[in-house]
Amino acid sequence: MPDSPPTTARQPAGPASEDTAPGALLQAEHLSRHYASHTALSGFSLTLHRGEVVGLLGPNGAGKSTALKLLAGVLPPSSGRARLAGHDLIDAGQRYRRQLGYLPERPPLYPDMRVHDYLRFCARLRGADGGRTAVGRALTECGLEAMADRRLDQLSQGYRQRVGIAQAVVHRPPLIILDEPTVGLDPRQLQGIRQLIRRLARAHGILLSSHLLPEIQALADRVIILQRGRICHQGPARGEPHARRFNARFRRDPHAGALEGLPGVAAARAVAPEHWQLRLTPDADPDRVISAVAAAGWGLEAWQPAGDSLEQVFLRATQGPGGEA
Numbered sequence: 001m002p003d004s005p006p007t008t009a010r011q012p013a014g015p016a017s018e019d020t021a022p023g024a025l026l027q028a029e030h031l032s033r034h035y036a037s038h039t040a041l042s043g044f045s046l047t048l049h050r051g052e053v054v055g056l057l058g059p060n061g062a063g064k065s066t067a068l069k070l071l072a073g074v075l076p077p078s079s080g081r082a083r084l085a086g087h088d089l090i091d092a093g094q095r096y097r098r099q100l101g102y103l104p105e106r107p108p109l110y111p112d113m114r115v116h117d118y119l120r121f122c123a124r125l126r127g128a129d130g131g132r133t134a135v136g137r138a139l140t141e142c143g144l145e146a147m148a149d150r151r152l153d154q155l156s157q158g159y160r161q162r163v164g165i166a167q168a169v170v171h172r173p174p175l176i177i178l179d180e181p182t183v184g185l186d187p188r189q190l191q192g193i194r195q196l197i198r199r200l201a202r203a204h205g206i207l208l209s210s211h212l213l214p215e216i217q218a219l220a221d222r223v224i225i226l227q228r229g230r231i232c233h234q235g236p237a238r239g240e241p242h243a244r245r246f247n248a249r250f251r252r253d254p255h256a257g258a259l260e261g262l263p264g265v266a267a268a269r270a271v272a273p274e275h276w277q278l279r280l281t282p283d284a285d286p287d288r289v290i291s292a293v294a295a296a297g298w299g300l301e302a303w304q305p306a307g308d309s310l311e312q313v314f315l316r317a318t319q320g321p322g323g324e325a
């Protein structure tokens with residue numbers, strides 16, 4: 001395949017640095033994609049490091065698949081740029097694409113091919129050695145050894161999804177892009193694919209999309225929430241901790257109201273036996289409050305900032321004008 005730029009007309013990307021951010025595996029800046037007058041994605045920027053799992057969340061039609069297709073180099077951006085492992089998406093498209101493995105929303109599996117042959121074919125397509133070692137390693141990594149001689153149309157949905165992931169890793173790319181990798185799986189298959197993705201994250205950067213919050217919460221370090229083609233939130237996948245809300249665990253439950261009598265505590269509520277959530281007054285010094293709570297004699301065993309659930313973050317980020325909520 002020639003290493004030629006995409007054919008779609010590019011508009012100026014706006015300010016963009018020549019080099020990838022220090023240590024970054026992937027850096028995308030201001031990526032946009034228009035379909036006629038419709039903007040599917042706008043101003044999408046992302047920096048991803050090796051060993052990091054970034055989850056892309058958003059309501060239906062938010063632009064998740066579009067963002068992944070642009071980053072995978074299978075759909076040309078209308079504007080913007082991306083660099084992966086030192087290769088530019090536009091100027092060195094083929095070298096860029098060889099640095100990644102991509103599981104599209106609907107993976108193109110050829111029904112009458114055997115798993116082993118399919119993986120060899122995919123490796124060669126990407127200029128990698130499709131020999132026994134490469135294919136054997138991908139089969140092992142994805143738990144597919146027993147299925148190597150099966151035809152693709154004889155596989156369960158869970159194994160088909162594993163083959164989809166195996167074709168994305170067979171050429172050992174530093175970046176793996178997975179579009180809805182757990183869609184349509186039963187709970188046991190889901191568990192298997194989650195474990196597989198966690199294993200792969202040790203050696204690869206991973207970018208994955210889902211419209212299921214628990215999936216992203218279980219797998220990602222960081223989350224980007226898209227709404228109507230724009231990033232409306234990014235942050236840790238487990239929600240941002242609050243500066244003034246804390247969870248406390250005691251050996252003995254405090255008497256009702258006793259916690260609220262301490263200086264700096266605005267409100268306290270029991271969330272489970274011996275587990276309380278405290279809200280501090282705006283002027284309180286958290287260190288002083290911990291000391292007061294510890295000295296009160298209920299056997300303080302744990303104290304940590306309370307975080308919003310990802311669900312709360314998602315609902316807040318996607319509500320308001322243009323949101324579905």
Ligand SMILES: Nc1ncnc2c1ncn2[C@@H]1O[C@H](COP(=O)(O)OP(=O)(O)OP(=O)(O)O)[C@@H](O)[C@H]1O
Nearest residue numbers: 035038040058059060061062063064065066067211
């Ligand atoms: N080939 C296309 N032609 C025209 N519009 C498109 C095309 N592909 C996507 N779109 C539109 O771009 C927007 C973003 O679509 P995209 O598939 O990226 O969203 P998504 O977040 O992945 O959605 P879902 O969760 O439903 O898969 C949608 O409004 C969609 O209708």
